[in-house]
Each structure stands twice: as structure tokens, then as C-alpha cells.
Amino acid sequence: MRDGRRMLLLSMLLLLACATNPVTGKREFMLVSESQEISMGREADPQIVATYGLYDDPELAAYVDEVGQKLAAVSHRADLQYTFRVLDSPVLNAFALPGGYIYVTRGILAHMNNEAELAMVLGHEIGHVTARHSAEQYSRATLAGLGLGIGSLVVPEVAQYGHLAQTALGLLFLKYGRDDEHESDELGVQYSVAAGYDPERGATFFEVLDRQQQESGQALPGWLSTHPAPADRVARTRARAAEVKGQGVYRVGEATHKEQIDGTVFGEDPRQGFMDGDTFKHPDQEFQLEFPAGWRVVNATTAVVATEAKDQAQLQLTLERSEGASPRAFVLRLAEAAQAQIVESGVETIHGYDAYIALLQVTRNGQTGLIQVGAIQREKGGLIYQFLGRAASRFRSWQPLLLQSVRSFAPLQDRAALRIEPNRLAVVTLARPQTLAQAAAGYADAPVAAEKLALLNNLQVDTPLDVGFRLKIVRGTYHGGRK
Ligand SMILES: [Zn+2]
Numbered sequence: 001m002r003d004g005r006r007m008l009l010l011s012m013l014l015l016l017a018c019a020t021n022p023v024t025g026k027r028e029f030m031l032v033s034e035s036q037e038i039s040m041g042r043e044a045d046p047q048i049v050a051t052y053g054l055y056d057d058p059e060l061a062a063y064v065d066e067v068g069q070k071l072a073a074v075s076h077r078a079d080l081q082y083t084f085r086v087l088d089s090p091v092l093n094a095f096a097l098p099g100g101y102i103y104v105t106r107g108i109l110a111h112m113n114n115e116a117e118l119a120m121v122l123g124h125e126i127g128h129v130t131a132r133h134s135a136e137q138y139s140r141a142t143l144a145g146l147g148l149g150i151g152s153l154v155v156p157e158v159a160q161y162g163h164l165a166q167t168a169l170g171l172l173f174l175k176y177g178r179d180d181e182h183e184s185d186e187l188g189v190q191y192s193v194a195a196g197y198d199p200e201r202g203a204t205f206f207e208v209l210d211r212q213q214q215e216s217g218q219a220l221p222g223w224l225s226t227h228p229a230p231a232d233r234v235a236r237t238r239a240r241a242a243e244v245k246g247q248g249v250y251r252v253g254e255a256t257h258k259e260q261i262d263g264t265v266f267g268e269d270p271r272q273g274f275m276d277g278d279t280f281k282h283p284d285q286e287f288q289l290e291f292p293a294g295w296r297v298v299n300a301t302t303a304v305v306a307t308e309a310k311d312q313a314q315l316q317l318t319l320e321r322s323e324g325a326s327p328r329a330f331v332l333r334l335a336e337a338a339q340a341q342i343v344e345s346g347v348e349t350i351h352g353y354d355a356y357i358a359l360l361q362v363t364r365n366g367q368t369g370l371i372q373v374g375a376i377q378r379e380k381g382g383l384i385y386q387f388l389g390r391a392a393s394r395f396r397s398w399q400p401l402l403l404q405s406v407r408s409f410a411p412l413q414d415r416a417a418l419r420i421e422p423n424r425l426a427v428v429t430l431a432r433p434q435t436l437a438q439a440a441a442g443y444a445d446a447p448v449a450a451e452k453l454a455l456l457n458n459l460q461v462d463t464p465l466d467v468g469f470r471l472k473i474v475r476g477t478y479h480g481g482r483k
Helices: 002-013 032-053 057-071 107-109 113-130 133-143 167-170 178-194 197-205 205-210 233-245 255-263 327-337 397-405 415-419 436-441 449-454
Strands: 017-020 027-030 082-085 094-097 100-104 274-276 277-280 289-290 296-299 303-307 311-320 340-351 353-364 367-377 384-391 423-429 468-474
Touching: 002 113, 002 178, 017 274, 017 289, 017 353, 032 094, 032 100, 057 082, 057 107, 057 113, 057 178, 057 255, 082 107, 082 340, 082 415, 094 113, 100 113, 107 255, 107 436, 107 449, 113 133, 113 178, 113 197, 113 205, 113 255, 178 197, 178 233, 233 303, 255 303, 289 397, 327 340, 327 353, 327 367, 327 384, 353 397, 367 397, 384 397, 436 468, 449 468
Parallel strands: 082 100
Antiparallel strands: 017 027, 094 100, 274 277, 277 289, 296 303, 303 311, 311 384, 340 353, 353 367, 367 384, 423 468
8 A cells, every 4th residue: 555655656756758659659648657667567566466366387377478478579678577477366367567567367378279369468468568558547547636546445544455555456457448459459469470479360369358258246357347349359350460470380389278278277266265155165264254145255365355235335354464463452553553543342252263343433534434343363473364344324234234244254164165176177189079069068077068168168069079179178066156
């Protein structure tokens, strides 16, 4: 949070400067210098990593980095240092921070069918960096005095969305303009070709992104919400790709890509927490918690946020360092830091754990708000499970529900939940010609429907497949949570 404010201030203090756009060569109004761009990315990167988590597969990370560096080397800003990361999220997205930080989710990698598609997506993201789209957007947002917070939180200093500081959050949720998208599509084609990847095969992936429905309630925004589709993207990019490619021979890399993603976690990883009805269960941390019925729950690596259907109330759970403090000392310190008045408070024992519950009153800009705080400690001096609850209005009518949730925190004893495993992607080689639906039916343990497999392979359910075709299927027994 402190970083976010400092960054904003820095930007405001900068003289309004014009800079030359590395892609167009044109002078344009820019509030952010290149060195600031780099430091913006460098400061936001650890926050992104802490919030969404890196996918633990060094070989997969090395593969993405290798393809990414090839493209970066032929880009308009080859001198920048690029960092490519694989985030542990099932959402289909890829995004870039200013300064050369580029992220792909394990979800988007799972949906790609070859290396050329990866090259196209990475090339597109590199394009946002080289054409300085997000730096430019940041300039505009700062200019308009919008700041980059997510608004509406009663006390942003206390209650951060999933601990993501304002800079990273703002950068992540910036939506590119359609012209920027068009320009990045063009750069994706150029960089793919220059790095030797087949741009026509790469452009096919835009079909998958168009076919994929945006799933709500995810901790990370999806591709379409940050990269609006320009009209006829697929047709236009394909046509452009064919033109640029000419008669050359280019790499597709189907076998390589499928080998790299074989065995990766697919969909939500229930070991990091999943919803069983209205109960949130966390097998790795061995706790459970009841949320009010029907609330929307978003589970990020560092925070679980439950929101009432009409956004009238919200409860957030985060894991905090106690620095040796008891729950009471922890809450008192929090109240002091937020310059809050303690309205109600008391020591409690919640399912055997030491806890402290307090109601804080905070005043900001002449407005007063109430925040329900709960701190639970499972071992003395250990980490604190911190709850922050708030309501848009009539706090007292929501308070009993918020408290009921906090007090439902308990050790996880459900043995099936403790043993649960995520589903995984498997690449199978077909031994005889059949349709995708027929092939799918042969795997009785597949936890996803044929339609989903069709999307995953960018085929139709009735597409006839040849012997030797490498089909991606999903294996596992996890059916819970969001599909
Ligand atoms: Zn884009």
C-alpha cells in the first residue's frame, strides 16, 4: 500500500514529458519514464507473485522463458530485461506489467495446443510492453486523478483486496483499448515470424480465447476483461499472418508444447481451498469456515474474500505475521495503525483457538465506517488468521452474519477433504481413428465433459481424429467448486 502511494506521488511529481514510442517512433505524451516503468514492474511483480502464486514446475517455467526470450530478442525493445512467469491460476489469461514483466497462467498454457500459440500470446504481451500501452494507460489514469484503487472499500489502508497493493492491482486491472489490442496483435505476428514461429498457427489461439466463457468469481480477471477483442480479430490476424509469413517454413511445436503441459494441474487446485456448499475447506492449511449462504467466494493465494450477492457486505480472510503478538495485541496494533476507535472488543476461544474479536470505527475524509475484526491464532506466537468484515450500509444488520462466519473457523477434520487432489491434464496418443467424443468416452475417470475437452483441444466434439493424434484429456476425481 505504501508503495502504491509513493508511486502515485512520483508520477504526479514528474514533469509532463513527451517520450518517443519505441514501436511507432512517434513522440507522445507520457508521464512515466523508462526507468520508472521498470521500477513500477519491479515493485508490482512480488505482489502479483504473492497474490496468485507461481506454478511449481521449473521445467515448464524454463520452457515459457525460453520461448519468451526468443521473442523479446527480436522485439522493438530488445534491450529491456524480460521476466516471464507461470502463475498458479486456472483462469485463462496472460498479462504484462510495464518494464518487461510478463505472466501466463497455467490455465492458458493448458488451453494452448502448440508452441506457436504460446509465441503468439507472449508476442502480443511483449507488444503491450514495447508499445508502452500500460505505461501510457497509467499516465492517463494518473492524469484523470482516478488513482488506481478499487474504490468502495471503506478503509483501503486496512482492507486491501487480497493484499495486492494499489500499484499492482491498478496495473493488473487496466483494460487496454481496442486500438492497443490491434497493435499488439500485429506485433505478436511480427515477433512470432522474426523468432521463427508459424504466425498462422499461433493466431488460431485467439479462437480459443473467444470460445472460452468468462468465469465469474475468480481471483484473477480473464483474458477478455483485460484484452477487449477488436472486430474480426481471428480473421484479421490470420490474414496478416499469411501475408507476413509468405513462403517461409516456420516452427509449430505441437509435440513440445503438449509434452510440457502433460501432467500439469488443471482447473481449481482444491488443496489450496475449495467451497463445499457454503463451507470453505483448506486441505493444505487444515482449516474450514462457513460463509453466509449464497455469498460469492473468491480464493486467492493470500486472501479469501466473500461478498454478499448484491455487494452489500463483505468478509475477507488473510494470513498475517503476528510478530509474536497475541490476537489481542495484534488487533490493538491494527486499530492504532488505522487510527481506529475500538467500539466493542473481547477475548474468545474459537474451536480451541485463541481469538480476539473487535468492532472498529474508522473515520476517513469526514466519513465514518465500522469494521468487524477477528484475529485467530492456532499456536502461540504463530500466524494470525485475520478477518475483516464490512457492509455498504446498515452495518448492525450484517454484523451477526459476519461474526457467525468468523466463529465458524475450525480445524478441518473431513478426511476426504484432507486427502483431496487436483485434476491433471494428460496427453494421450490415439491408437485408432475416432471422434473426440468417442475418445473422451473411453476415459471413464475424466472429470470434465466432452464439450470442455473440445474447447481444450480447440476442436468440435464430432471432429474425426487420426491414429497418433495427441489428445489432451483431464484426469482426476475432483468435481467440486466452480466448473
Ligand atoms: Zn492485449
